[in-house]
Amino acid sequence: MSPLDHYGLDQHWLTEFEKLSRKTILARVVRVDRGEFDAITDSGIVRATGTGICTGDWVTLDSFRLVATLPRQTAIERASAGTTSDTQVLGANVDTVVVTVASDTALDLGRVERYITLAWGSGAVPVVAITKADSGSVNEELVLEAAPGVTVCSTSALSDGGIDSLTAHLHGTIALIGPSGSGKSTLGNALLGGSVFATGATRSADSKGRHTTAHRELVPTPSSGLVLLDTPGLRSVGVQGSEDAVASAFSDIDELAATCRFGDCAHEREPGCAVLAAVDAGELTERRLGNYRKLLRENAWATSRHDARARREKLREYKQISKSLRQKYAADGRTR
């Protein structure tokens, strides 16, 4: 058996690889540092050079240099905070995104919805894991308001509670995402059956947690055939570029909207609005509808900002071309 088999190698990647040059070797990116990365190959972990890749990517190498990145099947991308319109890829080729929600922290349903939107937007399937079920009051029923149609499992890494039933819902490459201190690394270790990821003691006063996972690293589980990707706690999660992801995360509202009287109903005050009727009937909370609108707005804004940047880059390119053409004509003029 090749080490790659433990890192999620399947027929899809073999087929993709066969389309490329046979002189290279197939590898999967396990960990990325500045300009360098660790990758697993047929003959174990190697250190290679290259940029533009992220943990989870399938790549080809030639003498420890990156040659090509195979097309990503999924990518967890978040809009980075601040004024740029850059996105940050947190992990590639992830099959299941486990969103961790700590039972001992005040439940923030809006944040859960945000993470679930991020997960659907990646192309992977989200699963919610309530962590620290041994100490806290957040339960599955409470979380389901923010996650209709999504599997929600209560777990405790201390007592091993719920780990097996969570594992039953996982397949392939798993990414753990959630706020700092929400128990991602501890859950990851429980899934691995050992201590691989560094865990941190939370500051008990505010339960905010210190950042303990500095690197995103792929680790195969010995028994269940899963590959785990631990991510650092995220302070902010911007969503962008995917109205479909918002529609998936809010499938209940999406389904209601299909039965509104007007096809272009904005669910503000239109007659025959099924969404507002559901709010009136107590079937949908104002909070959830409000967050749905907010994520749609944020998504539209990020997309337009992205388009504006693309236009600026195009313009800069044209200016560069016309400048070099002017120089060329000027030079031609002199020699003529």
Ligand SMILES: Nc1nc2c(ncn2[C@@H]2O[C@H](COP(=O)(O)OP(=O)(O)OP(=O)(O)O)[C@@H](O)[C@H]2O)c(=O)[nH]1
């Ligand atoms: N009681 C209890 N405590 C837990 C459980 N899981 C995690 N903790 C504690 O919660 C704290 C944070 O856990 P981590 O696993 O480090 O959290 P994290 O999400 O990986 O944090 P970052 O790496 O900072 O993003 C640690 O003190 C853990 O011991 C659990 O099931 N029960």
Ligand SMILES: [Zn+2]
């Ligand atoms: Zn409506």
